[in-house]
Amino acid sequence: MAERLIEGNAVIGQSGGPTAVINASLVGVVEGLKVAGAGQAGNPIKRILGMRHAVRGLTEDRLVDLTDKDQDFLDALAATPSAGLGSTRDKPDAAYCERIFHACEKHDIRYFFYIGGNDSSDTCRIVNELADQHGYELRCFHVPKTVDNDLMVNDHTPGFPSAARFVAKAFMADSLDNASIPGVKINVVMGRHAGFLTAASALARTHDGDGPHLIYLPEKAFDTEDFVQQVARIYDRLGRCQIAVSEGVQDKDGVAITTKLFEGETDAHGNVQLSGTGALGDALSTLVKDGLKTASGAAPRVRADTFGYLQRCYPDASPIDQDEARRAGRYAAMIAAGGDMDGSVAILRTGKGYDGDAYKSELDRIDLTEVAAKTRHMDPEFFQGDHDVSQAFIDYCTPLVGELPKFPRL
Amino acid sequence: MAERLIEGNAVIGQSGGPTAVINASLVGVVEGLKVAGAGQAGNPIKRILGMRHAVRGLTEDRLVDLTDKDQDFLDALAATPSAGLGSTRDKPDAAYCERIFHACEKHDIRYFFYIGGNDSSDTCRIVNELADQHGYELRCFHVPKTVDNDLMVNDHTPGFPSAARFVAKAFMADSLDNASIPGVKINVVMGRHAGFLTAASALARTHDGDGPHLIYLPEKAFDTEDFVQQVARIYDRLGRCQIAVSEGVQDKDGVAITTKLFEGETDAHGNVQLSGTGALGDALSTLVKDGLKTASGAAPRVRADTFGYLQRCYPDASPIDQDEARRAGRYAAMIAAGGDMDGSVAILRTGKGYDGDAYKSELDRIDLTEVAAKTRHMDPEFFQGDHDVSQAFIDYCTPLVGELPKFPRL
DSSP: OGGGSOOEEEEEEEOSSOOSSHHHHHHHHHHHHHHTTTTSTTOSEEEEEEETTHHHHHHTTOEEEOTTOOHHHHHHHHTOOSOTTOOOOOOOOHHHHHHHHHHHHHTTEEEEEEEESHHHHHHHHHHHHHHHHTTOOOEEEEEEOOTTOOOSSOSSOTTHHHHHHHHHHHHHHHHHHHHHSOSEEEEEEOOSSOOHHHHGGGGGOOSTTOSOSEEEOTTSOOOHHHHHHHHHHHHHHHSOEEEEEETTOBOTTSOBHHHHHTTTOOOTTSOOOOSSOOHHHHHHHHHHHHHHHHHHSSOOOEEEEEOTTHHHHOSOOOHHHHHHHHHHHHHHHHHHHTTOOEEEEEEEEEEOSBTTBOOEEEEEEEOHHHHTTOOOOOOGGGBOSSSOBOHHHHHHHGGGSOOOOOOOOO | OGGGSOOEEEEEEEOSSOOSSHHHHHHHHHHHHHHTTTTSTTOSEEEEEEETTHHHHHHTTOEEEOTTOOHHHHHHHHTOOSOTTOOOOOOOOHHHHHHHHHHHHHTTEEEEEEEESHHHHHHHHHHHHHHHHTTOOOEEEEEEOOTTOOOSSOSSOTTHHHHHHHHHHHHHHHHHHHHHSOSEEEEEEOOSSOOHHHHGGGGGOOSTTOSOSEEEOTTSOOOHHHHHHHHHHHHHHHSOEEEEEETTOBOTTSOBHHHHHTTTOOOTTSOOOOSSOOHHHHHHHHHHHHHHHHHHSSOOOEEEEEOTTHHHHOSOOOHHHHHHHHHHHHHHHHHHHTTOOEEEEEEEEEEOSBTTBOOEEEEEEEOGGGTTTOOOOOOGGGEETTTEEOHHHHHHHGGGSOOOOOOOOO
């Protein structure tokens, strides 16, 4: 079908929050295009370009040529966390998308690959429609990425398994630390709207009494009084309590707890900052200190850690995640080279990974509109009451994160 | 010399903040005592006991018998982070030390091993003196441990290399993250009085422009105005700035910056809490946001992460640290079984680990008074100006942390 391809360059961008494997997807796209003959004499796909800091760099003519990078470099880059091309948090409006489209014309770009989350797939969709309206043949492809795991259709999203691996290992070690010097320990985990990453803390449990003892997800209404009571209940029973809290927890009216605890402390744009601050953890700490003091007369040791950006960049990726992220990139290149006009790549699970069924996944092309600007939430069967996750979630998540250490108890 | 040993039990405790390798030292003591014949018929050392939560458990008769643990279990325990026996933050006063001594009498303990930092070695020293005063033969040995690396005589302290490894890897990945979405990033690192762990962030640098761009240590006076100016200078030059700040930074009068920024917000005991809160990072964030806004008119993206307890417990220990921690435990058992009356174990470096000289270390017995209740600070040649560390520090630290990943740049 390659004869149907229009002549021009390909461009690849990495958008939104970086992950431990977003470079694997970048390398996958490059590899897939090279397998299809990109850059070789007579091939319709001429050069493989990278956008510096995503669409922002594209509109500022900041492009890097990736066509001739050798395999050793690509292999090393694929194992490097964060976005090697640079990323951006820009959310293009209509005028910005026009500029993106004109930059594509200017640089003779006919193949547009964008690695990112639901906002990025929406940018991809809009640029695609703009090109259509202008009668300019531009083929737009989205490659999934997000530690939040909140893309529709996908069983899971590249970036999530590695972040979940970090969270599980961190909770495992932190629970041992909390058992060693008992007290209340609150750990705040990333995830503005979807609780998957916070839920992954449950994978840390291997022995009776292991934390996390309470798990608070954005999908379940958070009540500060109930929170203190639950902590007191566990603390009275075990003499300690390890808690996983999503940074995005909200009350029954959908108001972020961070907003409620810091009324009037939003930034200049009116946005509540969730990551890159310890404020939520510290406020919950104070609630527990005050609450447990009132109940028992003595203040327990209460500490809060906010795991922060290490969750998405710590260099200990899940092997399955590395592999799938790279395959997703290659798959996008393959459907582009195969003549598809646009689309996103979805990861589908074809082997459960438990009950004797080995883990397997396949990739599929889906329409951009199926993922663009939509948010997936935790499946209802993944919850266990209001403060925990179910065995179904543990079965779902365990095969993704790779082997976890096993620690004996004295 | 075994015939000179008095008959009785041995007891081992783990005290203070846990580390990734404090269990390796515990296992080392057990192994060393078993090699010396402990628990075998006719051997003067009868049972090997563990204190639950250090001296607190000892005084409450909470002891666990370690004599018959098999090698597979011991190997697995040695690779487990945190303190398997449990630890305590209790700082025994005279009356408490009396109770410790009486617990030793009660349980026929004649060999007392205490794994911990300078406070723990002081407890060891006091108990030793008490036993002397009572004419009770008790042989007390201290095994070094602290992520702060602040024990005298020692080249470095078990626990530090693994924590330094985590800090170096975290800064490496976080610098890539910061380069990907530029802004100011402040990372707060453990270390109340000594800057070694914060200084280890410098090991993250492998390419020009890599962070950390500024390193703030407790040994150098911290001036908030100068801080903002330095950050502005780097930010203007690079468009980003990654900063390492010790949780223990203090002003020229020795007042902790945390205290100054949160006047009146100390806890019920008047102590300023440093770990387990994001407050210092958030306050420095606000300083930078306000300062850079005033200077340039636009507020840059400023984020702060506080690495927290993961620094001391994340399960990715330095192989050298694992090995030395276990050897230090064995050495303490060996000098006890060899007839020594008391002492601490010190790690001495006998091979530099750079300039073609392979890294090597040896252990030596030193007097308890040489480490008890004393704090080592960064050596003067480890500083480079006021906001960085020298090549001498990098040479010193690099061999300790094990192999670090290498990440290429696009």
